[in-house]
Amino acid sequence: MHLRPVQFVDAPFAYPDGAVARLAGGMQWFAAYEVIDGGAKRVLPVADIPALGGRAAALHARFTAPRPPLMLGERTLRFDQPVVAAILNMTPDSFSDGGTHHDDPAAAAAAGMTMAGAGAALIDVGGESTRPGAAQVWEEDEAKRVVPVIERLATAGALVSIDTRKALVMERALAAGAAIVNDVSALLWDKRAVEIVAHAACPVIIMHSPDPEKGGHGSGGYRNVATDVFDWLETRVDALVAAGIERTKIIVDPGIGFGKSLHDNLALINALAMFHGLGCPVMLGASRKRLIGALSNEAPVTERLGGSVALALKGADAGVQLLRVHDVAETVQALRIWRGLRDRAFVG
Known part of the structure; x- marks a missing residue:
């Protein structure tokens, strides 16, 4: 059921x-x-x-059940209203902004602080592209890309997550000041990942994909994509809790665009409210993704702002707590208007 x-x-x-x-x-x-x-x-x-x-x-x-806030040192991440996680890629080949900050940690950290100033509650730093067909990055190289940026952001007071599948990168990022692990493989790609997160007692974002151990972009073969993804995440959450990770520190992501057709992605977005049944905060990462181009005359990545904001607001309407986006200022503004409308409706 x-x-x-x-x-x-x-x-x-x-x-x-x-x-x-x-x-x-x-x-x-x-x-x-x-x-x-x-x-x-x-x-x-x-x-x-x-x-x-x-x-x-x-x-x-x-x-x-209310989702308790995460107390992360001097920072608190609340889940009683939707907030923005800003995407900061330290890669030469990410599908949207690859190369923008590659090999320039100071400029990347400055960009991250600008996003924090624009209203991002979390800066999500990644050093390996997860687009289909992307080359795998050696873990040492990935760590070298992200650690200097994380150190600067954390020192400046930003709340930082590390977007990685690799245990070594998780370790070094956490030591550099990252507070949250965001793993598109749901801690399945690297056999040490669960141990690292459990030992650090840090929050973790786990994402669904049909083949996380191989890269995440295989064919899903879903009977019902919403219930299949829910069941997969429910099983994974239970496994992580059994491994010593607190349920209150697990955030779930249905994995828009990972091993899913346009039809699948749209069905998942329409079913987003279902995922609160996992008892965890929900993240939606749909910013600039291919489904927007598919529905808007194949608009290129740089021309998907309107679609990205529309999907963020759809997530807010479904109670999604964390919205992972590229366009922070625009999304934050949209959420402020959404919040104003909700507040006005609440008082009658």
Whole structure:
């Protein structure tokens, strides 16, 4: 059985007690679930869900439990409203901005601080492209790309995550001041990765892909992409908890664009609210991705701002807590307007 929150409402005041529920302690309220049981679907009011049994009750508890903030040294990452994670690539070949800051740690750190000043809550630093067909980077070279940038950002007071699949890079980035690991392979590509994260007791972002041990861009062969991705992430979260990583420190990412067709990506984005049933904060990384070009006359990467902001707002509407983006100032502005509209709706 799977549940997806539906029938979102502006505020709970006009409804009887128990008729609406707050989604993950955030700014969204909903009145019903779409219940997916095998191939059958039906919509039930929130109040009727506990009668469906233990699985439904457990999912409902996860959907409605607030996501506690992450206390990371002097910085706090809150999950009661959507926030921005800024993409900072130290690569020569990333699909969007590869080469912009390559081999210039000072300029990269300055760009990162500019994004933090524009409203990014987190700077996500990566040293290896994960686009389809990208060459693998030797771990020592990857570490040399990212560590000087992370040191500068952390010293300047920014909250930093390291975007890597490699345990050695995780170790060195954490030692340099990174506070969060973001792994597109969900800690499956490098056999030491789980141990590193568990020992560091740091938060981790795990992303779905159909073949994380091979690179993440194989064919999914999904029966139902939303429920298949949910099940995969649920299994992975349980495995990491069993390995000693706290559930409250796990963030999940459905992996838009990784081993998924346009149809799959659109279905996942429409089903984003389902992933709160994992009991973890949710990240959405759809900025400038190919699906935007596919829906806008093959617009090149540099002309996908409008689509990127539209997807970010779709994520906010679904209660997504963390939006990974290239265009920070524009996304932050859009979220401020979204937040203003939510606040006004809440007071009636």
